[in-house]
Amino acid sequence: MGLMKEEYQEFLNQMGEESFLNPYRDVCRKMEQKLEKINIDYSEKLGRTFISQITYRIKTPESCLNKIVKKKYPVNRRTAREYLGDIAGMRVICSFLDDIYKLAEIIKADKELKVIKTKDYVKKPKASGYQSLHMIVEIPSAEGERRKIEIQIRTQAMNFWAVVEHHFVYKKGEYEKDAFEKDLKECARTIYKIDKKMLLIRKKMETAKKNEKN
C-alpha cells in the first residue's frame, strides 16, 4: 500500500477523537431511550410487540473517509458533520409492514426531532432488492449540539434478507454475479409478499377478535 495522503490521515485521526465521537454516542443513547419508551407505549396500546429490536453503531473513521471521498466532499470534520447523515446509525426492527410507517409518523411528530430526509426503499427497493425505510433525523445531544442520525426501519423479514445479503456480498467469490444478484432479488420479492401476507393475517385476526366482542 502506498503512503496515505496526509490530509486523509489527519481526517481519520479527527474522526476517532473522543470530542468528535461523544455527541454521536450521546444522540444514539438518547434516540434509543426514545424508541424504548415508544415501544412500551405502543406495545401496550396495540396489545402486541411493536418494536422487536433496537441497535446502533457509530461509523468507523475508515468508512467515513471512503464515503466522503466517494461523494467528492472536502475531507474535513465540518463536511463530515454536515454531509454524512449516518455517522450515528440506528436500526429498528418491527414485526409488520404498517408498523414501519406508524413509527415514521411517531418520529415525525416528535418536537425534539427534525426530519431532514426520508428514503423509502420499501415502496421503491434498491437495485439489489434491499428494503428499509431510512430517515435522517437531527437531534440535540446532551450538550445541546445538534447531530444527524440515520434511522433504518424494517421488518424482521427484511432484516433477515439485509443481514444475509450483506454477508454474501463479502463472501460471494466464485458464484456467477448475475445469477447471484437475480436470486437475491427474487428472495427480496418473496419476502415482500410474505410481509404483505403476514399483515393481512394480522388484520383478519384483529377483525375476528372485534366481531367476537360485539
Ligand code: 0O2
Ligand atoms: P455502514 O457504515 O457499513 O452501515 P446518501 O447519498 O448518503 O443519501 P447512502 O448513505 O449511500 O445515501 O445511503 P443509503 O443507500 O440510503 O443507505 C446506506 C445504508 O443502507 C448502508 O450502510 C446499509 O446499511 C444499507 N444498505 C443500502 N443498500 C443496501 C444493500 O443493497 N444491501 C444491504 N444489506 N444493505 C444496504 P453503508 O453505507 O453500507 O455503511
